[in-house]
Amino acid sequence: MHFARFDRVRLAHLPTPLEPMDRLSKALGGPRLWIKRDDCTGVSTGGNKTRKLEFLLGEALAQKADVIITQGATQSNHVRQTAAFCARLGLECHAILEDRTGFDDPDYRLNGNVLLDALHGATIEHVPAGTDMVAACETAAAEFSGKNKTPYIIPGGGSNPTGALGYANCALELVNQANDMGLPISRILHATGSAGTQAGLVAGLRAINAGIPLLGIGVRAPKDKQEANVFALAQATADKLGCPGVVSRDDVVANTDYVGPGYGIPNAATIAAIETFSQLEGLLLDPVYSGKGAAGLIDLVRKGAFADDQNIVFLHTGGSAGLFGYRSFFKEPEIRNLVT
Numbered sequence: 001m002h003f004a005r006f007d008r009v010r011l012a013h014l015p016t017p018l019e020p021m022d023r024l025s026k027a028l029g030g031p032r033l034w035i036k037r038d039d040c041t042g043v044s045t046g047g048n049k050t051r052k053l054e055f056l057l058g059e060a061l062a063q064k065a066d067v068i069i070t071q072g073a074t075q076s077n078h079v080r081q082t083a084a085f086c087a088r089l090g091l092e093c094h095a096i097l098e099d100r101t102g103f104d105d106p107d108y109r110l111n112g113n114v115l116l117d118a119l120h121g122a123t124i125e126h127v128p129a130g131t132d133m134v135a136a137c138e139t140a141a142a143e144f145s146g147k148n149k150t151p152y153i154i155p156g157g158g159s160n161p162t163g164a165l166g167y168a169n170c171a172l173e174l175v176n177q178a179n180d181m182g183l184p185i186s187r188i189l190h191a192t193g194s195a196g197t198q199a200g201l202v203a204g205l206r207a208i209n210a211g212i213p214l215l216g217i218g219v220r221a222p223k224d225k226q227e228a229n230v231f232a233l234a235q236a237t238a239d240k241l242g243c244p245g246v247v248s249r250d251d252v253v254a255n256t257d258y259v260g261p262g263y264g265i266p267n268a269a270t271i272a273a274i275e276t277f278s279q280l281e282g283l284l285l286d287p288v289y290s291g292k293g294a295a296g297l298i299d300l301v302r303k304g305a306f307a308d309d310q311n312i313v314f315l316h317t318g319g320s321a322g323l324f325g326y327r328s329f330f331k332e333p334e335i336r337n338l339v340t
C-alpha cells in the first residue's frame with residue numbers, strides 16, 4: 001500500500017495513541033482491553049471522519065472545488081468535521097441535515113454538533129426524515145454550479161473508496177504501533193455505520209496480511225445489509241489501493257445486537273456504556289455510535305466471547321460533541337438536580 005500516491009490534506013494529528021484500559025479490563029474481568037484514540041484526531045474535537053476527510057478534501061482541492069456539500073443526521077459528527085476542514089482550508093461548506101430521530105429537544109436541534117457546524121461557518125439546510133439525501137446533495141450542487149461555483153459532494157459519513165483510504169492507512173498505523181510495543185492484537189472492535197471505517201480497516205488489514213479479525217458493532221442497518229455494504233466498499237477500496245481481491249466475504253463481520261430502538265436513539269445499555277467509560281477511564285463516548293460500540297464490547301466481554309489472555313482493541317471513533325445534544329438522556333443525580 002502506497003498512500004503517498006493519493007491526494008491528501010494533512011490535518012489529522014497522527015498517529016493517534018494506543019492505550020490500555022486497565023480499570024475497565026479489571027472491572028469486567030477477561031481479556032486486556034486497549035483503546036485506539038481516534039477521538040484525538042485533532043480537528044474540532046476529533047473523530048473518525050478526519051482520516052477520511054484528509055483524502056476526500058485532497059481530491060476536492062485537486063478538482064479545484066470551492067464549495068463542499070455533504071449530509072448527515074442532525075447530530076452528525078461527519079458534518080461537523082467536514083465544516084471544520086472547510087474552515088481550515090477556506091472552502092465554503094453546505095450541510096444538509098436529516099431529522100432522522102424526530103427529537104424536538106432544543107439541545108438536540110441546536111447544541112452539540114449543530115452548534116459547531118454553525119461556528120465553523122457552514123450553511124445548514126434541515127430536511128425531514130426519509131428525504132433522498134443523495135438527490136438533495138445533487139440538487140444543491142446544481143444550484144452552486146449555476147452560480148459559477150465548483151461543488152464537490154462528500155457522501156454521508158465520507159464513506160466511499162477515497163474516504164475509506166483513511167482507514168486502510170489506520171490499519172497500517174495500528175499494526176505498526178502494536179509491532180513496536182510487542183503487543184499481539186487478538187481482535188479489533190468499533191462502531192460501524194456508513195461502512196467506510198470498517199471497509200477501510202478490513203482492506204488495509206488484509207492488504208498487509210495482519211491476521212487480525214475485526215468486528216463492527218452496528219448502529220443502524222440489520223446485519224445482512226451492514227455486512228453487504230461493508231464488503232462492497234472494502235472490495236472497491238482494495239481495488240483503489242492496488243490490492244484487488246484481498247478481501248473475502250468472511251472477513252466482514254458485523255454484530256447488530258446493540259442498535260437499540262434505532263439510529264440515533266440510545267438505550268439503557270448505550271447510556272450505561274457511556275457512564276462506564278467516563279467513570280472508569282475518563283473517556284468520553286457518544287450516544288449514537290461509540291456508546292453503542294462500547295455497549296457491544298462490554299456485553300461480549302461479560303458473555304465470555306474473548307479469552308483472558310487476549311488483547312482486544314476498541315477503536316474509539318469519537319463523537320463526544322454529540323453528548324451535548326443528548327443531555328436529556330443522562331440521569332445522574334447532579335444533572336437532575338440542576339434541571340428540575
Ligand SMILES: *Cc1c(COP(=O)(O)O)cnc(C)c1O
Binds near residue numbers: 047198289319
Ligand atoms: C460516523 C461514525 C462512526 C461510524 O463510522 P462509519 O465509517 O460511518 O461506519 C462511528 N463512530 C462515530 C463517532 C462516528 O461519527
